[in-house]
Amino acid sequence: MFTLENLTKIYQHRGEEVHALDKITMEIVQGSFVVVTGGSGSGKTTLLLTLGGIIHPTSGSLRVKGASLYDYSSNQLAAYRNRTVGFVLQTFNLVPYLTALENVMIPMLLNRDLEEEPQNRAANLLDQLGLSSRQHFLPRELSIGQQQRVAIARALANDPDVILADEPTGNLDPKLSLEILRILKDLNQKESRTIIMVTHSPAAVEFGTKTFRLDQGRLVA
Amino acid sequence: MNSKFSFTTVIWREIWQRKSRLISGLLTITLGIAVIIGIESVTSVSKEVVKKKLDLLGANILVLPQATSVDDYYSADIDAPTFPEEYVERIATSMLPGVDNLSPKLSRRIKVSGYPIVLTGIMPSNELASKPIWQASGLMAADLKLACATSSNPSDTTRLDPSLKRATIDSLAATDVWVGSMVAERLKLATGGGVTLEGKKFKVAHVLPETGTVDDNRIFAHLHSVQQLLGTGSQTSAIEIMGCCSAISDGLLGKLRNILPDTRIITINSIVNTQIETNKLMSKVSLILLVIIVVVGSIAIGNYMWANVEERRKEIGTLITIGFTRGRIYRLFLTKSLILGLVGGTLGYVLGTLAAMVLGPQLAGLTISPIPIYLLWSLIVASTIALVGSWYPVYRAARLDPALIMQET
Incomplete structure (x- = not known):
């Protein structure tokens, strides 16, 4: 699914170079559950956002199903984020003024190839995640666990791989x-679905089929 | 509602879910525009009032025969050579912008009861307007006032000290005269009395107030009566013109000289200069106020939009992760700005106009009417300010590292 070769991301911080990712080479197989661990500042989130088509690497290559991701145009990258991958974030990042149902429907606004009626699909996703009675609740009216389930439903909106x-x-x-x-x-x-999860929780590691460990931007295990 | 979920729904939801911020943002735009419209409405009317008052100082251009010597504007027409009365029609039919209140004159010194006075023949304005040739060319009295827009309403003239105003006589019978104050005093003439001029009896229709000029020593009669009395035929010795001051500065005198090349055309510099300078000053003051308010308004609105965008940085990061392009994010935010600009512009126009209409008469004695074109300007200015004010913060937010934005709590 993902093939990374010498993937490097260098930030400039107060005139000094910071290697967020340092020559990462790895293969992520389709259908795997990959857990990426490491301490704060180890480059976990940078790796995830690079895989998600958000952060352009400084050097190296990242292929998705054989295609070089960062040779995509900005519109192609946006379409990739919209349909191929779905993000679930620590702080949920729900749009606060939209209901649970509308939050799930947002990615569908950008997808003209969707066969299912967006509202039905969003309702079904929320139903599958046990939130059928909370469709019209605003994020602030939901518990933390419910908010994260809405975020997962949103990530699944366009049926990503x-x-x-x-x-x-x-x-x-x-x-x-x-x-x-x-x-x-x-x-x-x-x-x-391929799951790539960044975590520092030891309990979460047990759910993965493959674990990578990062330290100061380098792949150590 | 959800079945029609679209980008527009997202914009409206954001606007309505944050009502307090919506009100504060709209209030900023509305008040900014209201101040601009209020001041502009008052300034616009003030400029017109000042212009009218300046125009009421009287005629400021004098057309004389070429050979006339000019020592004093007020007495230049006396005993001057003459030119054909047809020159009046030439000016009127030329439709020059800025020409107002044409007044042909024929003046001669005569003696009345042994006392020397100046007999001046004038054309009352109602006859000027009804001349067949002017009607044939589509000209009416009102058309002559287009450029200066001096009101023909007599009540307007009451604001001016009568002594400063050179009388415009609306109607005058062939046997009536208007008498200057000094003549009336010397000859003991009063309104309703009679006076004999060159052997013909006239009725004193009106005694004019003192002006401090040679006009006080004049008797005004109908131009055609004076022409007949003096045996000059259809000749005049001068044409007084009330020229619009801005038109004078735009070269009205040169255009008049082209129409009447064998005449001498002079102005009362003091009046014309005052008119031009005052109007320029009013325009400058108006422009300065407008610039200050637009700048202050832009900063206030920009500040609101900046705060709104900053507050939504995390949302921008989220939208990028779910596939929004930067262009779509611009559209999402800038459409909201445009909506706020249009609504704020409309409300600001209404509020500013109402404030000017209520406060204008109370504070400045000005009657102010709504100026519809200002609605268009309000919409343009408010939308532009809202878009410009929000463009940079949106531009900046859309280019921030999404990784950093999403890690903000």
């Missing part, structure tokens, strides 16, 4: 964390 999850349980208590991890596991096992 890959879910990119950045510390999805970082703001949740252990019980809710387990609930979210099970949902992601189900998406991987039952729907064969």
Whole structure:
């Protein structure tokens, strides 16, 4: 699915170079559940956003199903983010003035190839995640666990092959964390979606089929 | 509602879900535009009032025969050589912009009861307007006032000190005269009385107020009566013109000289200069106020939009992750700015106009009417300010590293 070769991302910080990613080479197989671990500043989120077509690498190559991702035009990259990958973030990042249903429908606004009626699809996704009675609630009216489930539903809106999850349980208590991890596991096992999850939680590591560890931008395990 | 979920829905939801911010943003735009419209409405009317008052100082251009010597504007027409009365029609039919209140004159010194006076034949304005040739060319009295827009309403003239105004006589019978104050005093003439001029009896229709000029020593009669009395035929010795001051500065005198090449055309420099300078000053003051308010308004609106965009940085990062291009993010934010600009512009126009209409008469004695074209200007200015004010913060936010934005809590 993803082939990374010497992927490097260098930031300039106060005149000094910071290697967020340092010659990362790895292969991520379609249908795997990859867990990326590492301490703060190790480059986990940078790697995830690079895989998501958001951060352009400084050098190296990143191929998705054989195509060089960063040779895409900006519109192609936007379409990639919209349809091939779905993001689940630590802080949920729901649009605060839209209902749960509308939050799930936002990515569908950009997808003209969607066969299913957007509102029905969004309602079905929320139903699958146990939120059928919360469709018309605003994010502030939902619990933290419910907000993260809405975020997962939004990530699934356009039926992506890959879910990119950045510390999805970082703001949740252990019980809710387990609930979210099970949902992601189900998406991987039952729907064969590739899951790439960045986490520093030891418990979360157990859900992965493959684990990578980063330290100061380098792949150490 | 959800079945029609679209980008427009997203914009409206954002606007309505944040009502307090919406009100504060709209209030900023509305008040900014209201101040601009209020001041502009008052200034616009003030400029017209000042212009009218300046025009009421009287005629400021004098057309004389070429051979006339000019020592004093007010007495230049006395005993001057003459030219054909037809020259009046030439000016009127030329339709020169800025020509107002043409007044042909024929003046001669005569003695009345042994006392020397100046007999001046004038053409009352109602006869000027009804001349067949002017009607044939589509000219009416009102057309002559287009450029200066001096009101023909007599009540307007009451604001001016009568002594400063050189009388425009609306109607005058063939046997009536208007008498200058000094003549009336010396000859003991009063309104309703009679006076004999060159052997013919006239009725004193009006005694003019003192002006401090040679006019006080004049008796005004109908031009055709004076022509007949003096045996000059259809000749005049001068044409007084009330020229619009801006038209004078735009070369009206040169255009008049082209029409009447064998005449001498002079102006009262003091009046013309005052008119031009005052109008220029009013225009400058108006422009300065407009610039200050637009700049201050832009900063206030820009500040609001900046705060709004800053507040939504995380949202921008989120939208990028779900596939929004930067162009679409611009459209999302700038459409909102445009909506706020249009609504704020309309409300500002209404509020500013109402404020000017209510406060104008109370504070400045000015009657102010709505100026519809200002609605268009309000919409343009408010939308431009809102778009410019929000463009840079949106541009900046759309180019920030999404990784940094999304990690903000």
